Amino acid sequence: MGYVLLSVCIAYLWLLFIRNMSLKDANSKVFNRKIFFSKSAKVDYKIFIINRLFSLFISPLLITQIAIATLIFYILHRQDIVHSGQFSDANEIFVIAFFSVSMFIFDDFTKYFLHRWMHRLPVLWAFHKVHHSAETMTPITVYRVHPAEGILYGLRSAVTQGFVISTFVFAFGNIVDLYTIVGVNVLVFCFHVAGSNLRHSHINISYWRWVEHIFISPAQHQVHHSIAEEHYDKNFGAALAIWDWLFCSLHVSDIEQELKYGLVDSSETSQNLGNMYFNPFREIYTKSIKFIQSTNIYWLAKK
């Protein structure tokens, strides 16, 4: 909640002092009823609630980061290049800072690649479409995802954390710790304080061009949601833009440009809740049949 309030403050500051809007205009921009009560936003809210219930049942079944960390910790004992606790006499402040930064960077890196695959692989895009079908953007839109995508991101998080935790504890022993503010990695805190909630909003905060090569601005993420052809498969990054820069998917923002969100092939039924949850499976089934037919596996196709 604190982060949301902070985002609202940032939005006002941006609109009042950078975009030189009047307070009245800023009010109507920030609390735009047409956006928050749009058909698309209402779907966001419903999906948010349904997914919370769904995760109550699914989360306990997913592999945890501690299970993965333990497994990798065991595997690390199988090599003889570095031994357990080899660097345990390193400076504690350095180790904690190194761990906090590594965790943040590695986490962001895996988010980038999974996100990229969600767009590039047709099977994953079938699920990720649910998120991109949002035609208006509110901070709740970030939760507008198919449960299958939620599971994938959960596994990504478990693998990433499990890998980094086990590697650091193996190398540095029990001095490894995390610099936190209000219970989260200090860098994640900075990311949220910098207005991470505004990525999914109509407040198009942009950074200087050179900064947008390092950090993804809210406006850059809005570009990612744009249906304009030049914006296809751009800005997959979550917090850092360097991955997009490195892998040629970076697109700096243009605040003068009006963006339209949603899917290119959207229809009347795009905001139908049932379609959101079941269409990905239908689509995958249809594509699988086509694939089987195209590969001439007749006996399977006939079935």
Added chain:
Amino acid sequence: MINYILKCSTIIGSIVLPISSVQAGGHTQPYGPFPVTLEAYSGDADNSVSYSGQIARHILHDSLKVLAGQGDGGENSQSLKLEMLSYFSGSDKNKKILAPLPTEAFLIKQTTLDEISSGKNIEGKFYNGVMLAWPGAMKGREVALHMIEQASQAKKGFDADNGYDWPQLISKFTMGAMAYNQAVDNYLDEKLSADTLPNDKPYKEGKHYTGKEHVWDEGFGYFGAAAHTLTLTADQAYGIAKRKDAAAADFNGDGVIDLKSEMVFGPAYYAAAFDRSGSKSTNYLNTIMQAYMDGRMLITAANGAILTNEQRSSLKGYASIIESNWELVLAEATFKYAGSVYKDIVKMSEEGADKDKIYRAYVKHWGELKGFSMALQSGRNNLGEVAAKMNELILFGPVTLDNSYVTGLTSDGGFDRKSRMTWNDYQLNLLKVQQMMVDKFSVSSRVNDQLADLGALAEKLSAESNAETD
């Protein structure tokens, strides 16, 4: 008639008082005195509690541990061996108490074993099943004798080449093979059956306590707790065993510690040790002690009559609580020392470390690990596959400085070290031992948990919404 009334009122008092204290939330009654309930008894004795033989064996064990560290590397081996055997197997009189010894602030009432109980030894009460955790596939008693032989030849009980610390190995193994085994596999097991040592007859002709009273008391004696344990915190019990808290030990306030009832010995000491450290979520000492108390009060309440099936069933329930918690204490110890050995390996590889000193600590901790793992296998439960896997992970001996480890015995009873293992691989084995103690025994104190850092960091990171998508 007056005698009968007095006896009855003592019995009622001994039951009602503790029950009322339990209801008030306090557990303060010591384990004894308990009244004489044997109807046929007409002597002067007014306390049916007797477990001095078990206390004598704890002292024999403590003294044997001291002797195991007194070798000079060869010259005194023969005399030392004979002396160790006199404490392990002998029944000769006037043996000195070598441990626990008094300190200036912790005065002890007795100086010889005969003041406790005469003619006792360890060997007669030692687990004698096959002990596959030790090379040579010997029986429990043979393993102990083999260890004594080796200890007598070592310098200060330390065998650097093979990585053995004899005082630790002998002590921890004995704590299971004698105390734990006798309690859970003898006194609290078959001796609780209906046709063995019934409650309406004296334990032996002429004795003033019944069969079941004495069986239960002897089972209690092996636990090694002070009679007033229910008035103590785990810290106090620990302090008594370390001879640092005379005030807590001296229950009758006579200024000296009576080893018969006021001292804390090995098994109870470790129960207290795990309650006061690690996760601090356990209550082994109090749980075991309360079960002993409840069992003894049940027997006392029977007032010298044969126990009904229902009463014996309740008694077995208390015995089961004692056994399961005692087994957990041994599993906690195995867990703890697997962690200690793991940490010692890390320390040995640190730059500028005093390797000799750390290796000495490593061998000591390994002796404790091995000893406790053998103790765990000396109970009533056949651990089967768990024991086999545990032995395979811990090995017959620790990985030594040239990475070799003991694989078997030579024809002259020495040790073969035919295999090698890297430090990393051995550390992995130790992690698996800890995991096994969690999976198979659900240990929860978990001192020296080598996976705790992973868990703590995972916990911290789970506060972030990392499942958040884009």
